[in-house]
Amino acid sequence: MEQKTPLYARHIAAGGKMVSFAGWLLPVQYSGIIAEHMAVRTGCGLFDVSHMGELVLQGADALSNLNRLLTNDFTGMEVGQARYSPMCSGGGGVVDDLIVCKLSEHQYFIVVNAANKNKDRDWMAGRLTGSCTLEDRSDAYAQLALQGPRAENILRKLTEDIPKRYYSAVPEGKVAGVSCMVSRTGYTGEDGFELYCAAADAPGLWDALMEAGRGEGLIPCGLGARDTLRLEAGMPLYGHELSDAVNPYEAGLGMFVKPDKPDFIGKEALEHARPVSRCRVGLEVTGRGIAREGCPVYHGERQVGTVTSGTHCPWLGKAVAMALLEAEYRQPGSPVIVEVRGRQIEASVVPLPFYKRS
């Protein structure tokens, strides 16, 4: 039985096509995936991402626990600053990818993938040491994402609590009178904000944002556009580009691994992980068709990898994909063949991301 987010009634009222995702009922689209994707690239879109998990790590030893559980280094953050990190197992495979926001010296807000929330909570809680607790606050929070070049204009009508820098947050902000954390983060490749509020306040916040965005072309956007946007921006998705069978170096996330840290789970395995024998690449389909997750990738007669995510990207107007390929074929320009439903389709390795905002 799927869970409903606090915004369920808003989705139905707005004509959302509801689907089941990670145990939640969410809209895959309202007006259409292409229209929603283009709105985020040119104006603004509003997403319900309340299904994501929120964990709070607290205590005198919170920082040392973070640094041991995750591969990135969380030393020296300012209050309100956020960092992205993989969380690895002892073998170096990825348990989840997540974002950590510093609320205070001894309190950190961790946002995790909906599908992995229980796994992450149990994994971390079972590995805490010293004076530190982990609380699952997911049910208490709703999350709205306001994404696009007009996001700041729209938000400014409702609040002055606007974080200045990407990957920073105002932990105790007020938007249209609603208490929330305002974070300058997102999963679209555009400027934008993620707002974390109490579940009961979510419908009022949604209404205020939609009203403020009325003259700016703001439309509600669903999971379909969320996926095409993040793929176009070259962002990995757990269960596709990341899994316990892939390490951060293979996934191209080496900059979020700090091997000089004294100790962290997976450190020893990752010390022996480079150079990688396979890696995440971008593919552009040059033939006719769409490469999708699971399609084998060939060089000549030999399979050299598999597509991990792929779709038609509305802004680019072409089919692109991410794939895990043997490292020797990673050079942009390498020609490959993707097998799609029995047909051989030409594609080419291209640099990631496919789209970068200017």
Add this chain to the structure above:
Amino acid sequence: MNIPNELRYSKTHEWVRLEESTAVIGLTDHAQSQLGDLVFVNLPAPGDAVTAGEPMGDVESVKAVSDVYCPVTGLVSAVNTELEDSPQLINEQPYEAWLIRVEKISGTEELLTAAEYEALIASEQE
């Protein structure tokens, strides 16, 4: 939901306009709304044989691929080449954006009237 009276419908959401000795085939308004924004169509070629109830091609939306079933048995006499570059015409005008024309028809699937098709859609949504 638009369901023109003069057409006939398959249970797999294709529409058929039976002209003298030709059938014109497309996707219904219900089908295009379920599929979402279409970005590719793969259709047979003129001269290909098609068989009632069998897949004759597919359409791709951003999210997924779906087979298109042919409601009649015969030979493809024409293919709507406009759809190659503009598959979204199927979403915009499902009853104008025909997919194929078939001649030498030797059989059909069970075809529904507009009222029967409307009832089918309603029952599928329960």
